[in-house]
Structure formats: structure tokens, C-alpha cells
Amino acid sequence: MAERAALEELVKLQGERVRGLKQQKASAELIEEEVAKLLKLKAQLGPDESKQKFVLKTPKGTRDYSPRQMAVREKVFDVIIHCFKRHGAEVIDTPVFELKETLTGKYGEDSKLIYDLKDQGGELLSLRYDLTVPFARYLAMNKLTNIKRYHIAKDFDIAGNFDPMIPDAECLKIMCEILSSLQIGDFLVKVSWEEVKNEMVGEKGLAPEVADRIGDYVQQHGGVSLVEQLLQDPKLSQNKQALEGLGDLKLLFEYLTLFGIDDKISFDLSLARGLDYYTGVIYEAVLLQTPAQAGEEPLGVGSVAAGGRYDGLVGMFDPKGRKVPCVGLSIGVERIFSIVEQRLEALEEKVRTTETQVLVASAQKKLLEERLKLVSELWDAGIKAELLYKKNPKLLNQLQYCEEAGIPLVAIIGEQELKDGVIKLRSVTSREEVDVRREDLVEEIKRRTGQPLCIC
Numbered sequence: 001m002a003e004r005a006a007l008e009e010l011v012k013l014q015g016e017r018v019r020g021l022k023q024q025k026a027s028a029e030l031i032e033e034e035v036a037k038l039l040k041l042k043a044q045l046g047p048d049e050s051k052q053k054f055v056l057k058t059p060k061g062t063r064d065y066s067p068r069q070m071a072v073r074e075k076v077f078d079v080i081i082h083c084f085k086r087h088g089a090e091v092i093d094t095p096v097f098e099l100k101e102t103l104t105g106k107y108g109e110d111s112k113l114i115y116d117l118k119d120q121g122g123e124l125l126s127l128r129y130d131l132t133v134p135f136a137r138y139l140a141m142n143k144l145t146n147i148k149r150y151h152i153a154k155d156f157d158i159a160g161n162f163d164p165m166i167p168d169a170e171c172l173k174i175m176c177e178i179l180s181s182l183q184i185g186d187f188l189v190k191v192s193w194e195e196v197k198n199e200m201v202g203e204k205g206l207a208p209e210v211a212d213r214i215g216d217y218v219q220q221h222g223g224v225s226l227v228e229q230l231l232q233d234p235k236l237s238q239n240k241q242a243l244e245g246l247g248d249l250k251l252l253f254e255y256l257t258l259f260g261i262d263d264k265i266s267f268d269l270s271l272a273r274g275l276d277y278y279t280g281v282i283y284e285a286v287l288l289q290t291p292a293q294a295g296e297e298p299l300g301v302g303s304v305a306a307g308g309r310y311d312g313l314v315g316m317f318d319p320k321g322r323k324v325p326c327v328g329l330s331i332g333v334e335r336i337f338s339i340v341e342q343r344l345e346a347l348e349e350k351v352r353t354t355e356t357q358v359l360v361a362s363a364q365k366k367l368l369e370e371r372l373k374l375v376s377e378l379w380d381a382g383i384k385a386e387l388l389y390k391k392n393p394k395l396l397n398q399l400q401y402c403e404e405a406g407i408p409l410v411a412i413i414g415e416q417e418l419k420d421g422v423i424k425l426r427s428v429t430s431r432e433e434v435d436v437r438r439e440d441l442v443e444e445i446k447r448r449t450g451q452p453l454c455i456c
Helices: 001-023 026-044 067-086 108-111 132-139 166-182 195-199 209-220 224-232 240-258 312-318 333-349 368-380 395-405 415-420 440-449
Strands: 096-099 125-127 146-153 155-159 187-193 265-268 281-288 301-309 326-331 357-362 409-413 424-425 433-437
Touching: 001 026, 001 395, 026 146, 067 440, 096 132, 125 326, 132 146, 132 155, 132 281, 132 312, 132 326, 155 166, 166 187, 166 240, 166 281, 166 301, 166 326, 187 240, 224 265, 240 281, 240 440, 301 333, 357 368, 357 395, 368 409, 368 440, 395 409, 409 415, 409 440, 415 424, 424 440
Parallel strands: 187 265, 357 409
Antiparallel strands: 096 125, 146 155, 155 326, 187 281, 281 301, 301 326, 409 424, 424 433
């Protein structure tokens, strides 16, 4: 270490000598000779192994989002949140990590995917794996028995004791509304019943020949007709729990027909959800490939939403074991983002990354103060406005900036406009210009951009 420190000092001194010779404009031969000595010393020094290379990267399983990608995400989130609010949901939030014991034993095989954190002040913590278990903990901790909530623009849940299948049907309606509004392609929602499947396929209380009979049904899928077929099977009617579940499914399909979405739903006993907390109806939405030929089944290309009923989860956290029936859904936002991004790239469609309505520009020099005053007036009036951060920008550069950023309007200040008390308002796409009195500018911008006018 001492030897390396001595070499580093020699390198430093030799470097200063070289810089000094250059400042003194010494002869090229002398400078070249001293540079050679410096390089020789650096070669002797070699790399500092104690300094590890720092690799700039995001952690495994994470990613950054560019302004363009965030613009797409916000549009998707807006569609989802608007739908949740339309159905009367409140919004809550919970910590990104929970006590480890809160999450342990709730996810079945998926529990091994939970990330544990180091001991924090004597508490063992884990990153939340989903939003459902934290929601159940929230209900139990706050002693809530009735709430309709959404969480981070992706999860929607209805908690409370209600008549059978009405909340379940609304969850499926919401799922269909969101996927239809996003226009990401044709989709199908597969619906099954966790307890019915466990009872039938798990062979609980069933004779071997009945279990074999169930195997035939598991391979089938369809609408309410398949549910009725199962209800009419004399061997299946011997199982009370399966019979009750199928009766509820039939009721569910009646509500889905009233909601006008029965054509998007398929009863499919082969559907399986990997989480342990589901207790009743379960569902999963899949995108379909290009429509198949007549008589062929459309092929699924991936799940984009899922959910189901979990009546026992809240009771796991309640000290007295009180249950709060819950049903909910989760939108696969990451997969939807990827689909929308790919579609926009294929169409080469430009995505606006800002919401700026107008750029405040100047036609001559020495008008920075006027631009600053005008942009401040627009901001105070709730107008989304920008200006270039230059004292005397060229008008052409300001107009080009608007075209590149997708800004629809330009408010141009000139010496003549100041004398006349007007602002020249230019449409970037049509290049049409009109003089607007300064006191009328805000209302004109709002009218052109569709922003609500002030009602005083």
C-alpha cells in the first residue's frame, strides 16, 4: 500500500510538471520527453484493484420508463381508474412491504417468489407480492366489513356481505369494460369455481366412476348451457357443495346476460389460479389471436386480467376469525403496456409526452420580459404553457419545437402586437394566425383545446 501511495504521488507530480511545461510553451521535444516519463509511471502504477467497476443498471426484474412509455402508461391508467370510479370505488394505498408473517402461507407455491428484506428494527419484512393480501390485512386491522376500493390503478375489490353473485357479476363487467376501452384486441373471460373444482376433481366424497365423469367435463368449456348440463347430471347432483356452486354459477350467468357481456364469458372447469386464498368463483381474461376460421376455436395469446372470490382471507388476520366476504380483480397492466407499445411502434404512431397547450413565443428580440409576463398569466389561469429558455430565440426554432412536441398552439408576441394590445395566436397544424385581444386569450385557448371555460 505504501509503495502504491508513493507511485501515485510521483504520477501526480509528473502530471503537474507536464501541465506546467505546456503552460510555459516549452519545446515540443521536452514536453514529449516528460509525457513519456508520465506514461511510464502510470504503467508501473497499474489499475487500482481496490476500486471495483460500478455497472449502471436497474435491479433484476425492474425497468426504467421513458417519457414516451410513461405517456402510454398514464393513458392506460386513466382508462382503468375512470372505470373504477364510474363503479363507485374509493382509493386506498398500503405499504410496499409487509411483516413477513402477514404474507407467509397465503400464496401456495408462489410464496417462494416473495422477496424478503433484512431485519428492520427487530421486524422481519417482505415486499408485498400482490395487493390482495395487504387489502385483507387492512380490512382486519381497521375492522372494516364493507368497502368498494381500487388500488394503484390495477386492483378492484368489493368487500361485504351481499346477495350471491351480484358483486361477482359487477367485477366481470368492470373487467370487460376496461379491456374493451383499451382496444387491445378480442378477449375471452374464462370463469370457473374453485370449490366446485376441488370437490369434483379432487374426488372428495366422489366414487371413482363419478370422478372419471368429471374429467370429461373439465375438458369442456362454454356458457350457461354447460352449467345446466352439469346441474342435470344425476351423478353430480349427489354432491351438495358442487351443486350449490353450480347453482350460483347459473345465477352469475343470468346477471352477466343482463349486463350484456355473456358473449365474452366462457365457463371452463380447467381454469386454475395458483393462489391459495381463492374460495369461490375465479376468472381470467385472455387475449385472442386473429379470428379463427369458421368452426375453429380462437387461440389465446396470454392472460391480461384475473380475479375471484376470497371469503376466508380477512378471517386469517382477524383475532376472532371474523370473515369478510370479498371478491375482486386485477388488471395485468405490464402486459397491457407491452401490447399497446408494440402496437404503437408497428403503426409508427407519435405519442405526445407532454400536455402543453400553447407555447409563448416572440417574433423579435428583447421580448423576454413580455414572454415571462404572458406565460405567468396563462399558468395562473390554468393553461398548460411553455416558453423556450433563451433570451432571443428565433421564431423558426420556436415553431419547430411546437411541431416536435405536438404543441397545438403558439401565442406570438411582437412589437406591433404589444402596441395594438393583441396576441397573435397560431395553429401549428394549419398555420392559420389570428389576432386575439390579450384579455380574451385565455378563453380562446380553452375554447380551442376543449378545456372547460370558467363559470363565474
